[in-house]
Amino acid sequence: MRLSRYFLPVLKETPSEAQIVSHRLMLRAGMIKQAAAGIYSWLPLGFKVLRKLENIVHEEQTRAGHIAIQMPILQSADLWRESGRYDDYGQEMLRMQDRHGRDMLYTPTAEELVTDIFRGHVSSYKDLPLTLYQIQWKFRDEIRPRFGVMRGREFYMKDGYNFDLTKEDALHAYNRHLVSYLRTYERMGLQAIPMRADSGPIGGDNTHEFLVLADTGESEVFYDSDVVNLSLANVGNGLDSLNYDSHEDMQAIANFFTSTYARTDETHDPKIFESQVPEERRRVARGIEVGQIFYFGTKYSEAMGATVQGPDGKPVPVHMGSHGIGVSRLIGAIIEASHDDKGIIWPEGVTPFHCGIVNLKQGDEEADAACDKLYSALTALGLEPLYDDRKERAGGKFATMDLIGLPWRITVGPRGLKNGVVELTCRRTGESEELSPEAAVTKIAEIYEGIA
Amino acid sequence: MRLSRYFLPVLKETPSEAQIVSHRLMLRAGMIKQAAAGIYSWLPLGFKVLRKLENIVHEEQTRAGHIAIQMPILQSADLWRESGRYDDYGQEMLRMQDRHGRDMLYTPTAEELVTDIFRGHVSSYKDLPLTLYQIQWKFRDEIRPRFGVMRGREFYMKDGYNFDLTKEDALHAYNRHLVSYLRTYERMGLQAIPMRADSGPIGGDNTHEFLVLADTGESEVFYDSDVVNLSLANVGNGLDSLNYDSHEDMQAIANFFTSTYARTDETHDPKIFESQVPEERRRVARGIEVGQIFYFGTKYSEAMGATVQGPDGKPVPVHMGSHGIGVSRLIGAIIEASHDDKGIIWPEGVTPFHCGIVNLKQGDEEADAACDKLYSALTALGLEPLYDDRKERAGGKFATMDLIGLPWRITVGPRGLKNGVVELTCRRTGESEELSPEAAVTKIAEIYEGIA
Numbered sequence: 001m002r003l004s005r006y007f008l009p010v011l012k013e014t015p016s017e018a019q020i021v022s023h024r025l026m027l028r029a030g031m032i033k034q035a036a037a038g039i040y041s042w043l044p045l046g047f048k049v050l051r052k053l054e055n056i057v058h059e060e061q062t063r064a065g066h067i068a069i070q071m072p073i074l075q076s077a078d079l080w081r082e083s084g085r086y087d088d089y090g091q092e093m094l095r096m097q098d099r100h101g102r103d104m105l106y107t108p109t110a111e112e113l114v115t116d117i118f119r120g121h122v123s124s125y126k127d128l129p130l131t132l133y134q135i136q137w138k139f140r141d142e143i144r145p146r147f148g149v150m151r152g153r154e155f156y157m158k159d160g161y162n163f164d165l166t167k168e169d170a171l172h173a174y175n176r177h178l179v180s181y182l183r184t185y186e187r188m189g190l191q192a193i194p195m196r197a198d199s200g201p202i203g204g205d206n207t208h209e210f211l212v213l214a215d216t217g218e219s220e221v222f223y224d225s226d227v228v229n230l231s232l233a234n235v236g237n238g239l240d241s242l243n244y245d246s247h248e249d250m251q252a253i254a255n256f257f258t259s260t261y262a263r264t265d266e267t268h269d270p271k272i273f274e275s276q277v278p279e280e281r282r283r284v285a286r287g288i289e290v291g292q293i294f295y296f297g298t299k300y301s302e303a304m305g306a307t308v309q310g311p312d313g314k315p316v317p318v319h320m321g322s323h324g325i326g327v328s329r330l331i332g333a334i335i336e337a338s339h340d341d342k343g344i345i346w347p348e349g350v351t352p353f354h355c356g357i358v359n360l361k362q363g364d365e366e367a368d369a370a371c372d373k374l375y376s377a378l379t380a381l382g383l384e385p386l387y388d389d390r391k392e393r394a395g396g397k398f399a400t401m402d403l404i405g406l407p408w409r410i411t412v413g414p415r416g417l418k419n420g421v422v423e424l425t426c427r428r429t430g431e432s433e434e435l436s437p438e439a440a441v442t443k444i445a446e447i448y449e450g451i452a
Numbered sequence: 453m454r455l456s457r458y459f460l461p462v463l464k465e466t467p468s469e470a471q472i473v474s475h476r477l478m479l480r481a482g483m484i485k486q487a488a489a490g491i492y493s494w495l496p497l498g499f500k501v502l503r504k505l506e507n508i509v510h511e512e513q514t515r516a517g518h519i520a521i522q523m524p525i526l527q528s529a530d531l532w533r534e535s536g537r538y539d540d541y542g543q544e545m546l547r548m549q550d551r552h553g554r555d556m557l558y559t560p561t562a563e564e565l566v567t568d569i570f571r572g573h574v575s576s577y578k579d580l581p582l583t584l585y586q587i588q589w590k591f592r593d594e595i596r597p598r599f600g601v602m603r604g605r606e607f608y609m610k611d612g613y614n615f616d617l618t619k620e621d622a623l624h625a626y627n628r629h630l631v632s633y634l635r636t637y638e639r640m641g642l643q644a645i646p647m648r649a650d651s652g653p654i655g656g657d658n659t660h661e662f663l664v665l666a667d668t669g670e671s672e673v674f675y676d677s678d679v680v681n682l683s684l685a686n687v688g689n690g691l692d693s694l695n696y697d698s699h700e701d702m703q704a705i706a707n708f709f710t711s712t713y714a715r716t717d718e719t720h721d722p723k724i725f726e727s728q729v730p731e732e733r734r735r736v737a738r739g740i741e742v743g744q745i746f747y748f749g750t751k752y753s754e755a756m757g758a759t760v761q762g763p764d765g766k767p768v769p770v771h772m773g774s775h776g777i778g779v780s781r782l783i784g785a786i787i788e789a790s791h792d793d794k795g796i797i798w799p800e801g802v803t804p805f806h807c808g809i810v811n812l813k814q815g816d817e818e819a820d821a822a823c824d825k826l827y828s829a830l831t832a833l834g835l836e837p838l839y840d841d842r843k844e845r846a847g848g849k850f851a852t853m854d855l856i857g858l859p860w861r862i863t864v865g866p867r868g869l870k871n872g873v874v875e876l877t878c879r880r881t882g883e884s885e886e887l888s889p890e891a892a893v894t895k896i897a898e899i900y901e902g903i904a
């Protein structure tokens with residue numbers, strides 16, 4: 001993309017309404033614009049990142065054997081009356097009536113609707129296991145929306161639902177989700193720690209929240225510092241050999257990640273914390289919730305009559321769980337975890353453009369030609385550069401590139417070109433090296449091999 | 453995808469509520485399930501097609517230089533009061549109040565919001581031309597939703613908005629949209645004819661609707677039979693050399709497609725029809741509207757103060773147009789245009805899976821191995837086969853494949869394998885040929901070259 005043809009409305013001033021850094025930087029980098037309280041338009045740069053995250057979520061869910069569907073934004077209140085949640089949900093549910101006076105709502109979650117799909121179409125245990133998921137806009141009418149996309153009212157969320165014959169199978173689905181979520185976050189350059197969370201009125205201890213450590217997090221968390229060293233790279237024979245069908249493998253990975261003490265404040269137990277964790281490893285910090293997995297057994301299947309014929313011919317209510325990733329909120333979390341005082345620093349896996357090209361002297365024949373050539377060479381390799389081809393001063397161009405956070409920048413100027421070199425700069429370290437344009441292209445291609 | 457692991461709830465009976473063939477086939481093929489009147493869940497097969505269409509629209513809009521954003525589902529009523537449309541819109545607009553009693557609505561279109569984004573961020577003519585678009589769920593509270601996704605209440609739509617300094621530039625944007633839409637439909641295997649349409653209360657004659665001829669269409673259309681022979685293939689030096697920046701080229705293509713008589717009943721003029729079109733070429737038929745382009749000048753920019761500083765330093769209200777493609781409705785239109793009594797026939801550009809693999813004797817060691825090998829070979833080429841690995845009778849497997857309409861099917865059985873052959877069948881023609889598994893893979897790969 002050539003910047004002269006793009007729509008990148010960066011702001012010079014820091015917007016006064018933004019209290020946390022991710023909100024400030026998303027506004028300043030022209031990623032979002034508030035449309036109403038807690039409701040945002042995604043401008044081109046923001047939408048590109050959102051779409052990248054969406055694709056990563058789809059890829060990892062597909063890899064785990066989960067199947068994508070798309071449920072509607074509006075739901076009928078009737079289904080929610082059947083489960084008993086219509087009255088329970090309170091003011092966070094946005095309700096309305098259509099022109100015929102029928103009660104409708106803007107979906108905050110979809111356990112009822114997906115259970116209705118299931119009971120309408122699945123009748124035999126032979127069709128299990130089954131996990132359906134979607135990525136769709138949701139709405140929760142927060143009383144005080146704040147922190148930009150981190151605590152908005154309208155948000156983009158992946159929600160998945162597993163249907164299994166037995167509790168054991170459903171717990172395997174739970175573990176499968178845990179592993180697929182860890183992979184998802186890792187590809188986004190995020191460390192999200194699964195923490196034992198509160199299961200609320202449903203009971204049981206089969207729920208984990210995934211938290212990204214950040215000072216601006218809404219949750220207080222307690223953990224053994226060893227937990228931050230756990231990585232999928234330490235598991236089995238590497239990521240690509242993960243066998244999502246193996247109950248044993250998934251259980252082993254789940255144990256590996258959930259045996260070390262890590263809890264949110266709702267489930268934190270000071271006695272266990274002190275007895276299990278040596279004092280020097282005890283940590284109290286704040287975290288941003290970016291996902292949650294949940295096994296809730298037959299709560300909805302019994303209430304809504306979602307049964308299958310079991311092997312013995314008798315009807316069995318299915319065991320279910322639901323599992324969510326906050327896709328739009330993740331963008332805020334990534335920025336909270338990866339920025340400096342100049343702006344955003346995108347991890348390579350989610351960056352909106354793979355690299356920036358800065359032309360120090362737009363209009364100079366040689367510099368223009370060199371930039372065009374770099375642009376074509378990168379594009380031909382399937383990479384997407386953002387070429388700042390405006391007639392601006394170098395300082396302004398650098399400031400914009402730093403603000404929007406592309407991980408790599410190629411700087412092209414007449415002086416360097418005389419020596420046959422351009423400059424390649426890493427946004428994260430600030431380190432630069434001079435190399436030939438061809439070598440710069442090769443290096444960028446190597447960096448993104450297996451990512452882009 | 454292996455069918456044993458997929459969720460493809462095909463129906464044996466024809467659903468009684470479905471009045472037109474696309475609705476019947478989408479229900480029978482397990483593509484959608486009604487969630488409420490005019491509101492559908494997209495099941496896996498339906499969602500896959502929806503996503504393919506969405507990607508084609510994104511690719512063609514990007515090619516035309518238009519920039520993707522994402523605006524929210526819910527909008528504040530205030531913006532619509534500013535343009536004067538809040539009261540005008542009537543009962544098709546779904547309105548609600550949030551917990552603080554603020555008037556909100558489920559967006560039916562986004563002229564106001566995109567104009568608000570524009571006026572908040574663009575102030576100079578130097579930032580023009582600019583075309584922003586999104587693909588987002590919309591809602592129109594139809595009094596009698598029917599025909600499945602063809603006339604639903606919640607629907608998925610691409611809506612684009614151009615901002616230009618002059619009327620001439622805006623008409624170039626209009627032509628650019630016309631050409632990009634023609635390319636989009638062509639890639640979907642559809643012939644959609646641009647027809648002069650009614651511009652409604654706004655006036656002017658700068659609007660065209662794109663219609664797919666079909667007996668079930670909601671609009672009566674009048675045209676010169678020559679118009680169905682017009683094709684992008686006859687234009688210039690081929691599709692890939694289209695220069696969207698050239699006013700002349702775009703105008704020439706627009707003229708080529710819009711000079712032959714083709715009008716909807718609102719603009720049909722019997723006198724012109726009879727004087728311009730020889731009797732043997734006059735056609736009266738029905739059509740499905742799958743898109744519309746519109747130039748409306750400064751209607752919104754003046755009402756909402758969307759001006760830029762012109763070259764002479766004075767403020768100028770921008771010239772705008774809006775342009776829509778009904779993405780979910782297109783699926784109905786494609787099926788109306790491409791089916792037979794056995795089921796759907798997907799054009800290669802939009803098929804949910806590139807080919808089916810039918811194993812005639814599941815459990816037979818050789819047949820299973822041959823199917824696995826075909827599956828791996830196709831997958832390795834980036835193609836997505838649907839392998840019917842269920843223990844079902846061949847007749848049932850064929851019926852399912854015919855119903856869901858994959859354009860190509862490879863049939864594998866012990867008898868053929870003894871002679872080293874499998875059978876490759878074209879869904880459209882019903883013709884089969886025997887060839888080696890390797891040759892079948894090569895042929896499928898050739899068919900999808902440049903498409904998949």
